[in-house]
């Protein structure tokens with residue numbers, strides 16, 4: 426049977442045989458009682474990698490972000506965030522529904538805000554206004570085409586928030602990609618945020634799992650809200666072991682995904698009616714515009730299915746491709762040939 430090439434997201438990876446073998450041997454216990462040794466090991470490992478006092482294992486990146494927002498804010502507070510960010514656009518309105526916050530969305534090129542833009546958005550201390558409490562940033566930035574947050578910008582934002590008594594949450598679902606691409610260690614990025622969420626089930630290839638990290642006091646609050654959100658899990662050492670395996674074996678290889686994404690971008694650039702700049706492809710995400718093809722993203726996605734390739738239409742005129750563990754160099758060449766037929 427021919428294998429479909431799935432470029433829709435790095436969430437589609439399947440656990441490798443070696444990962445499954447590790448999972449089958451995992452030691453487990455009831456993690457709601459704090460008795461799962463594998464979960465505890467994963468939490469300690471990730472806290473250490475991020476240079477934070479503690480970390481908590483949760484089912485998804487969405488829950489990780491929303492627990493952070495809930496734990497940092499009070500209902501009625503305002504959270505400053507970039508307009509195309511994940512927590513604002515792709516988490517089902519959870520910020521309003523679960524934390525009663527409102528987002529103050531700022532537009533920024535490729536998702537990267539700078540301190541000055543944030544400073545201008547911070548509300549004055551006046552009872553007419555909501556209280557600005559939290560800044561959320563995303564590294565890498567999904568809708569920004571996998572853009573890496575320059576660490577100097579993160580540092581400037583963090584320093585600004587400290588001078589104003591505010592907090593920073595970093596959505597680091599793909600922080601591993603940023604780290605591998607730049608050589609900057611995860612804890613070096615994480616020092617510029619009060620809390621960080623990271624995912625194991627995207628580029629790292631685990632079937633499930635994210636973590637929230639921060640100070641011990643903050644993680645105690647997150648733990649309480651995880652219970653409230655129904656995210657307390659029992660013998661989940663089975664899945665935590667997949668996460669530990671991924672941290673050991675699947676971080677360095679993200680470089681291959683980045684090379685594959687770059688190759689896709691360079692190949693697509695050769696097609697006349699496609700608009701993208703390969704130098705903007707810094708990690709494993711390629712977003713390009715198809716307006717000039719006079720076809721919609723959805724029509725192109727349908728046409729690519731005839732070549733057994735799955736892609737993601739973003740709005741009417743954009744397409745997103747994401748490279749990952751289950752996409753080889755050869756798959757990329759096959760995909761480029763198919764794009765040539767569909768768009769050339």
Ligand code: TLP
Pocket residue numbers: 433434435436484485486487488490511512515563565566567596598599624626635
């Ligand atoms: N992103 C998914 C979809 O939800 C769009 C994807 O295919 O890219 N933060 C960022 C930056 C993300 O990209 C995602 C997932 C999440 C958080 C949420 O993670 P999950 O899907 O585990 O809730």
